[in-house]
Amino acid sequence: MEVPLPLQSCRTVSFQRPHCRIKPLFGFLPNGTAQSFGWRMDHMEAKVTFRITAASADFSKRRQRKTSTPRSKDSTPRGFKPRTQVPTSTQKKDRKNGEEKEGPGTSSQKEFRSLNTETADLKIRSDKEETPIINLVAELDEARDDESNDERNVAGLEVSSTRESYFESKISQFEENGQISDVNERVIESKDAEKISKSEEKVTAARGVDVSVHGRVIEREEMYAESSNNQLRENIKKDQPVEEIMILKDGKNSTEGNIGSIQNAAGPVESIKTTHDSYKGSSLVKPEPVDDSYTSISELKRKEDEFLKLKLESEESLRKETIDRIADDNFKKGIKLFYYPELVKPDQNIEIFFNRSFSTLKNEPDVMIMGAFNDWKWKSFSMKLSKSHLKGDWWSCQMYVPKEAYKIDFVFYNGKDVYENNDEQDFCIAVEGGMDVFDFENFLLEDKLREQEELLRYKAEKERQEEEQRRIEAERVASEADRAQATEEAAKTRRMMQELIKSAVASVDNVWYIGPKSRDVEGNGMVRLYYNRSSGPLSHAKDLWIHGGHNNWKDGLSIVSKLIKSEKVGDWWFVDVVVPDGALVLDWVFADGPPHQAVVYDNNNFQDFHAIVPNSIPDELYWVDEEQRIFRRLQTERRLREEAIRAKAEKTARQKTETKERTLKTFLLSQKHIVYTEPLDVRAGSTVTLFYNPANTVLNGKSEVWFRCSFNRWTHRMGPLPPQKMIPAENSSHLKATVKVPLDAYMMDFVFSEREDGGIFDNKNGMDYHIPVLGGVVKEPPMHIVHIAVEMAPIAKVGGLGDVVTSLSRAVQDMNHNVEIILPKYDCMKFSQVKDLQFHKSYFWGGTEIKVWFGKVEGLSVYFLEPQNGLFWVGCIYGRGNDAERFGFFCHAALEFLLQSGSHPDIIHCHDWSSAPVAWLFKEQYMHYGLSKARIVFTIHNLEFGAQLIGKAMTLSDKATTVSPTYSQEVSRNPVIAPHLYKFHGILNGIDPDIWDPYNDKFLPVSYTSENVVEGKGAAKEALQQKLGLKKADLPLVGIITRLTHQKGIHLIKHAIWRTLERNGQVVLLGSAPDPRIQNDFVNLANQLHSSYNDRARLCLTYDEPLSHLIYAGADFILVPSIFEPCGLTQLTAMRYGSIPVVRKTGGLYDTVFDVDHDKERAQAQGLEPNGFNFDGADAGGVDYALNRAISGWYDGREWFNSLCKRVMEQDWSWNRPALDYLELYHAARK
DSSP, rough: OOOOOOOSSSSEEEETTTTTOOOEEEEEESSOOOOOOOTTEEEEOOOEEOOOOOTTTTTSSSSOOOOOOOTTTTSSSSSSSOOSSSTTTTOEEEEEETTTEEEOOOOOOOHHHOOOOOOEEEEOOOSSSOOEEOOOEEOOOOOOTTOOOOOOSSBBOOSSSSHHHHHHHHHHHHHHSSTTSSSSSSSOOGGGGOOOSSSOOOOOTTTTTOOTTTTBBBBBBBBBOOOOOOOOOOOOOTTTOOOOOOEBBOSSOOOOEEEEEEETTOOOOOOOOOOOOTTSOOOOOOOOOOOSTTTHHHHHHHHHHHHHHHHHHHHHHHHHHHHHHHHHHHHHHHOOOOESSOOOOOEEEEEEEOOOOOOOOTSSSEEEEEEETTTTTTTEEEEEEESSSSSSEEEEEEEOTTTTTEEEEEEOSSSSSSSTTTTTTTTEEEESSSOOOHHHHHHHHHHHHHHHHHHHHHHHHHHHHHHHHEEEEHHHHHHHHHHHHHHHHHHHHHHHHHHHHHHOOEEEEETTEGGGGEEEETTTTTTEEEEEEGGGGGTSSSEEOOOOOOOOTTSSSOOOEEEEEEEESSSSEEEEEOOOOOOOOOOOOOOOOSSSTOOOEOOOTTTEEEEOOOOOOHHHHHHHHHHHHHHHHHHHHHHHHHHHHHHHHHHHHHHHHHHHHHHHHHHHTTTTTTTESSSSETTOOOOEEEEEOOGSSSSTTTTEEEEEEETTTTTTTTHHHHEOOEEOOTTSSOEEEEEETTTSSSEEEEEEEETTEEEEETTTTTOOOOEEEEEEOOOOOOOOOOOOOOBBBBBSSSHHHHHHHHHHHHHHHHHHHHHHEEEOOOSSGGGSEEEEEEEEEEEEEETTEEEEEEEEEEEEEEEEETTTTTTTTTSSSSSTTHHHHHHHHHHHHHHHHHHTTTOOSSEEEHHHHHHTTTHHIIIITTTTOTTOOEEEEEESTTTTTTTTHHHHHHOOEEEESOOHHHHHTTTTTTTTTTGGGGOOOOOOHHHHHHHHTTTSSSSSSOOOOOGGGHHHHHHHHHHHHHHHHHHSSSSOEEEEOOOGEEEGHHHHHHHHHHHHHHHHHHHEOOOOOSSHHHHHHEOOOOEHHHHHHHHTTEEOSSHHHHHHHHHHHHHHHEEESOOSSSSSHHHHHHHHHHOOEEEEESHHHHHHHBTTTTTTHHHTTOOOOOEEEEEEEHHHHHHHHHHHHHHHHHHOHHHHHHHHHHHHHOOBBHHHHHHHHHHHHHHHHHH
16 A cells, blocks of 8 residues: 655654564765664664765665756755755745745745755555555655646655754653644644755665665755654554655764654554645646555556656756857856856866867867866866866866865966966956965965974984984994903913913912812812911911902902911911812902002012812813803903993983073063063963063164064065054053064064154164964074184184184084185194085186085084185295285185075175275175175174274174174274164174083093083092192182183283182182293293192193193182173183183173172073172272182182082073074075
8 A cells, every 4th residue: 555654753653563674774974884773673764864976975875866967057966065055835926027035934036946856765565565665755845836826745855953842842741741742644744844955855764775866965954843643553453564664864064863762562652644736837746645555656656767757857958048148248248267056165076068169279179177276276177078068068067176276377288288277367267255375374384384393203213213223223333342352361261271271380388389279179169378478478477368369360359368376287378269260270369458558568569369260171162161251251341332322422412402491481581671482481372472572772762662563574475464553461561562473484574663653663773573383384594604714613713713613613603604715725734624625616716726625523514715825825825925925815705606606695795904905895796696686694702903904894794793893892993894784783603512511522531411510520629630630629729721821811810820829729820921021921820839839839931721621610719800801702611611710800701700799680681590709990909809709709609609519500601692693693694
């Protein structure tokens, strides 16, 4: 019997039927995989499944419909939500004279054409009839009928999405009363049903038979159902079981609708009823009313299928008609391209139509499309177009628009070399409602960040594996070396023992012998040894001791025991000796006391005594075991050494990293009185608040302050951010502004102005404010920096200039910039410290050939210029009468080398008078001939030499520096400096922490850090006292390491020596004088001091590198009383070793040493703590003031003094901070 079943809700309908046979159903997940669903054993349930049609799904086993659903331009591709909702059966359409009139609940013809057919297929299967199927049309498209305004009937079920509570109440009523009282017996009230939207519904039978509507599905809606109690009861009585009712619906996840079980089958059960719509103009016959038989189900099924087929054909016809209309309009206008739907949104399919006849491809047999998304940045594609059904030469293809797209860019071509690119403008389609350009850029950055993180993990794992392989290989090689050494040592020991055994005796008449107790006793046995005291030099000793070992003293002193007077006749003494394991020969001497207390020895006339251990002649197996024992010992010793080296290297690396982090924090805090951020560490992708105090700037007193910001040295893709008016910060004199840091930022750049449109600016004296951004996707692009200098440590060093060139270059290179150095190839250079020195090229300039050599010095790339005219074959760096001519030639040759090599550096950095000519030679001759990219930075190390050359370089350089802020102020009035103060900056020098490192210093007896500074410095002081012959005493020790010149304050040095001795201290001086008169003066002083204070004063009038390290470590104080000091490295090195500096307030000494009694605030302004003692004057009183306080502090507060040593060790005086300042300067020069 056929039963029309109205479907009102995608919810579970359960029948309690103990004899039901429930069979599993497998649906399709969105990714095309199969999923099974659980079933209750006591109920027959209809369950809800959601499915998204995807190209990857496997539909090979499913019965496909050949019909397709027509779509208008507003309909969406299959598998995606439409924008227009489907009208319900209560909606009416009024049409008159070809015009459509819309009222409540109606849709325009445009909307009508965009509707998608939504169907629900309900499949019922009994025991007798295996696959009877009922297709229920969930919603019927409106038919265009000019002659009728009748209300549309729905063949099937009405769907409501807003009646959840109402439906639940009906279910509750049904469970209580067995029926739903307010549902009409035949017709579902249309006011309780709402339109089906978003997609089409598909109903699938339980055994996998798929009845789909154009392959599309609808999303879940609530529906009401009314059933015929009588009819269903009759069916149950006739044992016509309904086994499975399954509805598949679209969604991202499978969900179940559960109405609950209808109670007992014997209880009241509602009959299922339905109504059918008529379709105007079709030949489909309206289904007959339900009768009491079950035989009409097949007929109803056939009619429903016919109805559905006609409906789908109609919908497809509407879609084609819409596309035909659009195509005709575009053809008439001569437009070669259109797409459907006309409003393109992300995450949907579209169809692109291209008129070949309007394009350059009109004579080509094939048409292909090639493109990408988002200005050609995302997911490129290429596909072939097919000839469409449209009139004319229209070709088409379908394309999926990803959710990240905001634009589609493409061209057409013939698959080879003929293109249609829209007159070189390319074609593009805007995608609405998705990401915009900036959202997409951020998406790319986030994606790139993930890639970088994954790459870092991959590289770390790869490096770990490579390191493990290296370790295994190194272990293999070392083990082989250990084995070879063990074999060699065993063979050597064997030969030696054979000689010993031959020469050894059992006794010496009237001197010694081994008593009978030793017979048949081997290793770990006891041997009684007798000795005649009166036979040798111990005849008058009160006590006798044996100091012994075995096997030619292989393990050193291992036998110590006191002899006992024997009862034998004569002066015989004995001792019982435990024979060590493995002993073949016993070795010993006799003495009058134990080790370290004995005075008189009997050592057998310097031959020692030797005796063969009885019954211990070794066999071959013994020597095999001996070799293995030696091998194990060598392996243990080697591994302990390697572990110590590895632990030390790891600690050193950790200390350097921690020091860099502290220095960066100090760098950021050093300008806190003007500007700082919260949080202090600015990270990409975060929001930071910037605080600014205009009181300390040119904007002091301004009524408004505007914050102007950008990123990446003002080059960020977003450009400068809009000016932002700063607001007062809470409980502070600062103003504040908030800014979002993009993911691709590596530097935050900003200035301040008095008005939105500008006015007065605070731009940090032309340098701008910059704060590093951490964790960004983009890293700062490296600069190419070339130093042209005449000194470089350690290969060609005279003074501090050589140290600066090497150390600054290493520090900047460590920050991922490319650094090169050009240096003269002196014949007196230390070539042994140049790695891989090799000939590079030669060129001709200045009337001579110039050979160029390349090598590595301290990890830096160095080019050595060797002119064949012999200017640098003179055995020295300075001191020739033509130094200005020599170095002028070198400067010109260096620029010529850069030009002829095709090099394009960003910065050319020249130093002091010796390479000052680079500045004007570049500007006058090379700037306009191939080196235009470069900027000149010039550094003054000492203004006392070559002032005229320095002045000319100051004029033509882009930026100029000197080696400390205070020295820059001291020389600012000099006529060669004064006109150029706007580009003149003072930047402190630093020291190389790898060269000056007490933890890895090979010249020190004990390695130390700030953690064990007291122990380390104590050991160094003791070693220094011993080396120089000073009294080993706990006294304050003052060290002086300097060149003996008037600049270094030699008269103050002499006074400090005498004052230290007066305070019962010790003093050590290391240095020499280039002036012979000064050298002789100090030689006389040394003789006087060594005569009067031999145990407390030493003057070493030379230069000794190892001794300088020991003085830095062993001294309590380092004295630097310079009359002027541009920077000074001595005080910085002293603090690195935990020695306290005592300095005069001048130049860099004032900038780096903060008096413990007077400079607390000045130190805090630099993010530091006080670290030494200083004085103002250049007389004895000034030295006494600082030196007396220092020595008194040592005597009176040793604990305080030790904490001060620890503090200064933890301060960073390396190139970490100066390198940051120089990079800022380099960027300012380029700007």
